Amino acid sequence: MNAPASFEEVRPGKGQRERLVVVGNGMAGCRAVEELLARDPDAFEVVIFGAEPRVNYNRIMLSPVLAGEKTFEDIVINDAAWYESNGIELISGDPVIHIDRKARTVISASGRVKPYDRLLLATGSDPFVIPVPGRDLPGVVTFRDLDDVDKMLAAAEAGGPDGEPGRAVVIGGGLLGLEAAHGLSLRGMAVTVIHLMPTLMERQLDEAAGWLLKEELERRGQTILTGADTECILEDSGHVAGVRLKDGREIPADIVVMAVGIRPNVALAKAAGLEVERGIVVDDHMATSDPAIAAVGECVQHRGACYGLVAPLWEMCRALADALVGSPSGYGGSVTSTKLKVSGIDVFSAGDFSGGDGSEDIVMRDAARGIYKRVVVQDGKVVGAVLYGDTSDGNWYFDLLKKGEDISDIREALIFGQAYASGGALADPNAAVAALPDDAEICGCNGVSKGTVVACINGGAHSVDAVRSGCKASASCGSCTNLVESLLALTLGEAVETGPKTMCKCTSFTHDDVRRLILERELKEMPQVMQELHWTTPDGCASCRPALNYYLLCAWPGEYVDDQKSRFVNERLHANIQKDGTYSVVPRMWGGLTTPNELRAIADAAEKYGARTVKVTGGQRIDLFGIRKEDLPAIWADLNAAGMVSGHAYGKALRTVKTCVGSEWCRFGTQDSTGLGVKIEQMSWGSWMPHKFKIAVSGCPRNCAEATIKDFGVICVDSGYELHVGGNGGIKLRGTDLLCKVETEEEALEMCAAFIQLYREEAHYLERTAPWIERVGLDYVKSRLLEDGDAPRKYAARFRISQKYSQIDPWAQRAGGDRKDLHSHIAQVRPLQLEEAQ
Amino acid sequence: MIGEWLDIGPVGQIEPGMARTLPVLGGEEIAVFRTMTGDFYALVNKCPHKQGPLSQGIVHGAVVTCPLHNWNISLRTGEALGEDDGCVPTIPLKVDAGRIYLLREAVLGRKAA
Numbered sequence: 001m002n003a004p005a006s007f008e009e010v011r012p013g014k015g016q017r018e019r020l021v022v023v024g025n026g027m028a029g030c031r032a033v034e035e036l037l038a039r040d041p042d043a044f045e046v047v048i049f050g051a052e053p054r055v056n057y058n059r060i061m062l063s064p065v066l067a068g069e070k071t072f073e074d075i076v077i078n079d080a081a082w083y084e085s086n087g088i089e090l091i092s093g094d095p096v097i098h099i100d101r102k103a104r105t106v107i108s109a110s111g112r113v114k115p116y117d118r119l120l121l122a123t124g125s126d127p128f129v130i131p132v133p134g135r136d137l138p139g140v141v142t143f144r145d146l147d148d149v150d151k152m153l154a155a156a157e158a159g160g161p162d163g164e165p166g167r168a169v170v171i172g173g174g175l176l177g178l179e180a181a182h183g184l185s186l187r188g189m190a191v192t193v194i195h196l197m198p199t200l201m202e203r204q205l206d207e208a209a210g211w212l213l214k215e216e217l218e219r220r221g222q223t224i225l226t227g228a229d230t231e232c233i234l235e236d237s238g239h240v241a242g243v244r245l246k247d248g249r250e251i252p253a254d255i256v257v258m259a260v261g262i263r264p265n266v267a268l269a270k271a272a273g274l275e276v277e278r279g280i281v282v283d284d285h286m287a288t289s290d291p292a293i294a295a296v297g298e299c300v301q302h303r304g305a306c307y308g309l310v311a312p313l314w315e316m317c318r319a320l321a322d323a324l325v326g327s328p329s330g331y332g333g334s335v336t337s338t339k340l341k342v343s344g345i346d347v348f349s350a351g352d353f354s355g356g357d358g359s360e361d362i363v364m365r366d367a368a369r370g371i372y373k374r375v376v377v378q379d380g381k382v383v384g385a386v387l388y389g390d391t392s393d394g395n396w397y398f399d400l401l402k403k404g405e406d407i408s409d410i411r412e413a414l415i416f417g418q419a420y421a422s423g424g425a426l427a428d429p430n431a432a433v434a435a436l437p438d439d440a441e442i443c444g445c446n447g448v449s450k451g452t453v454v455a456c457i458n459g460g461a462h463s464v465d466a467v468r469s470g471c472k473a474s475a476s477c478g479s480c481t482n483l484v485e486s487l488l489a490l491t492l493g494e495a496v497e498t499g500p501k502t503m504c505k506c507t508s509f510t511h512d513d514v515r516r517l518i519l520e521r522e523l524k525e526m527p528q529v530m531q532e533l534h535w536t537t538p539d540g541c542a543s544c545r546p547a548l549n550y551y552l553l554c555a556w557p558g559e560y561v562d563d564q565k566s567r568f569v570n571e572r573l574h575a576n577i578q579k580d581g582t583y584s585v586v587p588r589m590w591g592g593l594t595t596p597n598e599l600r601a602i603a604d605a606a607e608k609y610g611a612r613t614v615k616v617t618g619g620q621r622i623d624l625f626g627i628r629k630e631d632l633p634a635i636w637a638d639l640n641a642a643g644m645v646s647g648h649a650y651g652k653a654l655r656t657v658k659t660c661v662g663s664e665w666c667r668f669g670t671q672d673s674t675g676l677g678v679k680i681e682q683m684s685w686g687s688w689m690p691h692k693f694k695i696a697v698s699g700c701p702r703n704c705a706e707a708t709i710k711d712f713g714v715i716c717v718d719s720g721y722e723l724h725v726g727g728n729g730g731i732k733l734r735g736t737d738l739l740c741k742v743e744t745e746e747e748a749l750e751m752c753a754a755f756i757q758l759y760r761e762e763a764h765y766l767e768r769t770a771p772w773i774e775r776v777g778l779d780y781v782k783s784r785l786l787e788d789g790d791a792p793r794k795y796a797a798r799f800r801i802s803q804k805y806s807q808i809d810p811w812a813q814r815a816g817g818d819r820k821d822l823h824s825h826i827a828q829v830r831p832l833q834l835e836e837a838q
Numbered sequence: 839m840i841g842e843w844l845d846i847g848p849v850g851q852i853e854p855g856m857a858r859t860l861p862v863l864g865g866e867e868i869a870v871f872r873t874m875t876g877d878f879y880a881l882v883n884k885c886p887h888k889q890g891p892l893s894q895g896i897v898h899g900a901v902v903t904c905p906l907h908n909w910n911i912s913l914r915t916g917e918a919l920g921e922d923d924g925c926v927p928t929i930p931l932k933v934d935a936g937r938i939y940l941l942r943e944a945v946l947g948r949k950a951a
Binding site for chain 1: 844848850851852853854855856857858859860861862863868874875878879888889890891894895896897898899903905906908910929934935945946
């Protein structure tokens with residue numbers, strides 16, 4: 001659009017100062033002017049336009065204003081006197097609506113025309129409002145300026161219905177959203193944070209730190225809903241009444257704050273025909289595609305990056321001012337760091353902490369003090385850091401990162417912070433420990449001093465475990481294990497004995513330790529286990545994740561939510577992956593029994609889904625090979641329709657119960673082995689175990705079902721049932737041990753359930769019953785199950801509770817549309833240049 | 839006009855710690871990963887060892903463990919880590935305004951072996 005003809009073009013006369021018009025009276029605009037004045041106070045005649053009707057204030061301090069920790073006066077950067085004494089004309093509350101590049105004038109909403117020689121755009125950014133129904137309702141606000149804060153304060157003041165505290169919903173669990181939630185919470189509102197991602201502040205924090213943050217905010221009374229997708233804003237009599245999520249949950253609210261992100265405000269620049277992508281495109285001297293027009297702050301895009309933090313903005317302003325006074329320095333982009341401004345919660349992040357090859361994570365966790373520190377090192381340099389609970393070294397790490405300093409020499413002590421690491425001689429953690437006085441406390445939990453630990457080591461304790469049992473140091477929370485290890489090394493040198501094998505390289509704990517501590521400390525989520533047990537990696541590895549998932553599932557049936565991303569492929573997809581990437585499908589056949597109807601359905605499915613091989617398995621069922629990942633839900637639906645469920649042929653779980661025909665048909669049969677096999681399978685199907693678990697029931701000692709090489713085997717005899725355990729027909733052949741003999745089917749079923757549960761509760765992940773029994777001894781298993789007459793009942797009862805939550809057919813869930821993302825492709829690419837394929 | 843970048847949809851379609859697949863007609867299937875920290879990577883969906891579908895592996899840090907034989911593959915470079923030796927092609931990827939883009943020529947350039 002062109003400027004109205006009535007506006008007159010004004011040009012500066014000779015000898016006059018150049019005219020600089022700044023669009024935007026925010027932090028970037030004013031800072032740029034300040035930088036310019038500092039270099040040459042007389043170079044320009046300055047006019048600043050501001051959309052807000054007030055002087056320049058520190059926008060990032062709005063959070064403390066909302067929280068009541070500061071007043072507006074406290075956060076004013078430049079008061080009216082500043083504009084006046086520097087001869088700056090401030091036009092506030094009258095935004096610029098048009099730039100006439102040809103005439104070099106700007107036009108304001110009220111029709112004011114200002115000519116410029118140089119124009120600076122500092123239009124900042126706009127809050128992003130998610131496009132859901134109800135977003136325009138009164139009571140839906142963003143968190144960007146003082147007006148927004150005033151609206152939130154009014155809502156807090158007004159309270160909820162019936163004199164209850166007001167209810168606020170904050171959409172967005174990023175930096176801004178959490179600061180808004182914190183402020184509203186301090187203002188007495190009941191606050192719910194809705195966040196789309198599974199962890200808070202996922203752009204700045206890793207999963208471990210995000211989890212700690214969530215815990216702390218919940219402890220402070222906020223409700224945090226992660227993985228929550230907003231469907232719409234609810235209305236009642238023309239005002240906001242709440243939020244409905246896509247999963248159907250409704251959260252009542254008197255005010256809804258949208259804090260999901262910001263967008264560079266580029267409308268003015270775009271209309272003026274400047275080059276605009278995500279932001280206004282600028283060069284290293286902050287010049288736009290029109291050399292007379294520069295831009296700084298959140299509205300710009302520099303080398304492809306847009307910034308929403310304050311530090312880059314300062315750097316841009318310096319580069320701009322240098323360019324304007326004729327000594328260009330150039331802006332090279334910014335490395336940013338983040339701190340959350342929530343009082344009492346210290347969170348810091350900087351750089352790249354996504355980890356990866358060539359990069360190395362140094363992790364320190366102190367569960368007792370709620371501390372998580374992670375520094376990412378690559379090629380001897382710090383490339384990223386995430387700190388939670390203790391951020392005192394944040395700036396030091398950030399400094400090392402920005403300067404790209406070689407930290408190889410202080411690598412060992414880096415994680416302990418600047419005080420340790422820059423101490424020269426103290427760079428070696430052993431040296432640091434050696435320097436401690438004898439009365440220095442090593443183990444805070446048990447009050448053990450360095451002198452006591454050393455005396456214990458000198459008294460013959462040559463391993464961490466021996467020290468733990470000798471003087472209790474590191475026997476409780478384990479966070480001083482490193483210190484004890486250092487003392488062992490200092491005192492004994494090479495003679496230190498290493499303890500039992502740890503679970504994996506991520507932890508110093510053994511499988512048994514981890515299982516015990518999960519129960520003792522009621523650890524119920526994976527990030528919690530990793531934090532409390534001082535995991536040395538941010539999110540575990542392919543070895544500990546599945547193990548922890550199983551241990552938690554076993555410890556907290558019905559409570560722990562199975563984590564699909566910690567499952568091996570077969571358990572994730574409920575089918576067995578084959579070497580060509582297709583899958584095999586095995587429906588359950590109870591006790592090896594089938595019917596013509598089931599066989600027909602299997603035959604139909606085999607044809608319909610192109611099973612290239614159909615094979616009878618060793619476990620008395622039928623395996624369909626060559627099924628594609630995306631066809632799995634459909635084939636399961638077909639098999640379900642014929643009454644069949646998953647055979648769990650893919651799981652660390654009960655596989656099959658193999659039977660012979662028993663007394664119903666066989667002339668040698670002593671009991672109804674088939675019937676018992678069916679009952680056992682119906683009792684135990686669906687249960688997750690440390691490893692796969694096979695059962696068989698033979699109707700007589702001829703043992704046609706090969707029960708003596710199964711994890712649990714029943715051999716029927718005239719007088720009852722022999723129960724055998726720990727057999728294995730795999731790599732290492734092992735015959736079963738006789739556990740006991742019982743007289744009735746009921747007793748056999750109960751002992752079977754009890755044995756399974758004991759194995760589930762005590763074996764290590766990926767340990768079959770055979771090596772487990774070799775490790776703990778048959779006598780131990782017998783003592784747990786047979787010495788106390790009530791024991792089988794207790795174990796079996798726990799198994800049944802667990803089964804209540806396990807006996808849900810996963811195939812039916814998936815066939816019903818659950819976790820479609822695991823089976824479907826994102827899309828398919830069909831190249832246009834098909835001629836190449838001809 | 840066909841852009842340089844191929845828009846394959848919103849970031850929300852991949853759960854952190856997981857991957858999804860993108861078959862390419864007449865080319866190699868691509869696996870698009872999202873790490874627990876929210877970074878995205880795209881690799882040809884074939885382990886350099888025995889062509890296992892990497893998309894079905896467990897993701898930890900910026901590494902995926904192949905579901906067939908537990909090779910660890912770097913999501914950044916496609917290289918096998920540790921003792922193992924091999925490399926799978928990576929596809930340049932960018933995320934912009936909540937959508938995932940793959941470099942078109944890299945997607946189309948990979949004909950099936």
